[in-house]
Amino acid sequence: MTESKLGWAVPLMRAGYIGKGLVYLAVAGISLYSIWRGGNARDTSSALGWLDTTWGGGVTLFVILVGMVAYALWRVLDATFDLEDYGREAKGIVARIGMLVTGAVHLGIGVTVFSLLFGSGGGSGEGSSIPRHVGTIMSWPGGRWIIGAVALLIVAAGAHYMRQGWTNEYRQHLRANPVTTRWNPVLKAGLIAHGVVVGVVGLLFGFAAWQANPEQAGGTGEAFSxxxxxxxxxxxxxxxxxxxxxxxxxxxxxxxxxxxxxVSGPDVQTLAAKLMPR
Incomplete structure (x- = not known):
């Protein structure tokens, strides 16, 4: 398939980022509400489960489900055809492998949403299933080493997000316009905050591997804890x-x-070029 025929991947990307944005809006918004009421920050599953109990929440969850599937497909296409031009050198290959991993993670969120919409609601209040899965892997020969390697990958991903935010690298992937220019400081802070959470999740996986205790592993909720x-x-x-x-x-x-x-062509002005010091 030629690059010129992959323009249809862009709507997938857009739908995927909409779904991803709604997920983090739910997690952050519901967590802040819970903290304000004297509770604790929420993990992804419980935040989505809370949505399932609200008026209009089913529609939002369906949009998120479509978005998560679209995001996973987008990442597969992006990695396969290198649509974002990361290249074939070691750095580019690592970036493309990371795309496949993030696609799989968001597909997992989609599975959780599907169970809320069409299943028995499992995952809305049962706590994280990550320790159970980690325990299964640890029971395999060399399982602790596998979890340790996963921990390193997650920590590296968190560091990558923080570096992108700190060095303003993300600006290279955004069009320059009044919206991206005006909200640039918020975008920068948001990407760094996301990197911190991902990095802490990686540390928790590392603790689990080091102590041979799968209960140490966890996701967003355990990172907040x-x-x-x-x-x-x-x-x-x-x-x-x-x-x-x-x-x-x-x-x-x-x-x-x-x-x-x-897909977009070379003549689009990036936010990086717009804000480049003169």
Missing amino acids: WLSGQIYGQILVTAICVGLLGFALFCLVNAAYRIVPK
């Missing part, structure tokens, strides 16, 4: 949740204005 146990933890978690609202905006802005180099 770990952060809340640190000095000024509740303030830190609240700040991260506010940051994740910024990441939700980052996803929605990407849905509208993300540049796909091998």
Whole structure:
């Protein structure tokens, strides 16, 4: 398939980022509401489960489901045809493998949403299933090493997101216009906050591998719990949740204005070029 015939992948990308933005909007918004009421920040499953109980939540969940499937398909196409032009060198290959991993993660979120919409509602309040899956893998020969390798990959992904935010690399993938220019500081903070959460999830996987204890592993909810146990933890978690609202905006802005180099063409002005110091 030639690149010129892959223009239909762009609507998949847009739908995927809309779904992703709604997921993080739900997690961050519901977590902040819970903290304000004296509770704890919520993980992805419980936030989506809460949506399932609200008026209009089913429609939102269906949009998220479509978005998660679209995002997974987009990442497969992006990695296969290198639509974002990462190249065939080691750095580019690692980036494309990372796309497949993130696609699989979001497809997993889609499975959770599907179970809420069409199943018995499992996952809305049963806690994270990650320790159970980690325990299964640890029972395999060399399972601890596999989990350790996964931990390193997740930490590296978190560091990658934080670096993209800190160095403004994400600007290379966005069109320059009044929206992206005006909201650039929020996009930057959101991407860094997302990187922090992903990095902590990776650390938890590392603890699980090191201590041979799958209960140490976890997802977003466990990351929030770990952060809340640190000095000024509740303030830190609240700040991260506010940051994740910024990441939700980052996803929605990407849905509208993300540049796909091998499809969009070379004549599009990027946010990086617009804000380049003169």
